[in-house]
Amino acid sequence: MTIYQHILREDFQKLHPKLQERYTLQVGKPFYGEGTMSKIERGAAWLVPLLKLGVRWKLLFPESGNDIPFTIKNTSRILSDGEVEVYWERSFYFEKVTRNFNAFMTVDANQEFVKDYLGEPNLFYSDLKFSVTSEGNMCIRSGVQRLILRNIEIPIPSFLQADVVVEESYDEDKDTFTINVTIQNKIVGRVMAYEGEFKEQHI
Template identity: 55%
Template sequence: MTIYQSLLGEDFKRLHPMLQQRYALPVDAPFFATGVMHKIASGAKWMRPFYRLAARTRFLFPESGNNIPFSIRNTCRVLPSGELEVLWERSFYFAKKTRYFDARMTIDPVQKIVRDYLGSPALFYSDLHFAATKEGKLMIRSGVQRFVIANRECPIPKILEGRVIVEEGFDDNRNVFTIHVSIHNPLFGRLMMYAGEFTQQSM
């Protein structure tokens, strides 16, 4: 049983069967998919220096666009401590530049949260709360967040948090996974949004 099954328990069975298969993630058996982001939108132009810094660490990026090719790879691996970690590697293929959005996830079984370190190396940390909807979709919402500076983590004031909402589903009619991600700040507005679809590929 890998981290998302452990986290959701019986609720894991409420997910669409294809999402159950996607998030089972056996150790060292990556999930790989390709698709298209129908829409990608970053934030305000005055935030470009932040996006350029974030892009260097494979986190957020300044580009926006429509119908952008996309790929995703999720790999579950065993850490030296024996803990399971899932590596997320997302690639967005803009016409002149490929951008990346990496993350590393483990679970806290006591608090029932996912611990999410964003970027390579990580710049930010966020608690994530996972839930299965009655329609069989996966909903993810962010919680407590921290800046990561070397080996130190500093709390982020709530007014500066990037509040994350992710909805992932499966469209039976078109046989594709669907995804909608929104990262919003109460002071600065939208930080990032992307929405699209993808199909699993054999490795």
């Protein structure tokens, strides 16, 4: 059983069948998708230095644009302590540069939420709450967040936290997965947002 089945329990069966397939990740059998982000938007211009800093950790980035080629790879693996982890690799192929947005997900001890360590090496931590919409889409929302400095995790005050909402669906007419991501802050507004579609590729 995958970490997403553990979190959603019986609600996992309410996902669109294609999303059930996508999130039923077997160890050693990654999901790989290719597609296009129809739109990638960053926040205000004064956020650019912060977004550039995120590039070092394969996290945030300052570029924006339309019709940007995109790949996603999700790999389920077993850690040395026996815990199951899903490694997320997202790549955005701008005309002159490739940017990455990577993360590592495990389930908390009580299996109530997903622990999301963002960046490579890890720079941020966030609780993630998973749910299924009435249309059978996967919805992911951020919760408590911490800044990671070496082996120290520092709580981030709520007014500085990012409110992240991810919704994945499946378009039967196009036979594609669709994704919509917004990252906002209560004070500065939009930090980053992107939306697009992708198809599974067998490699």
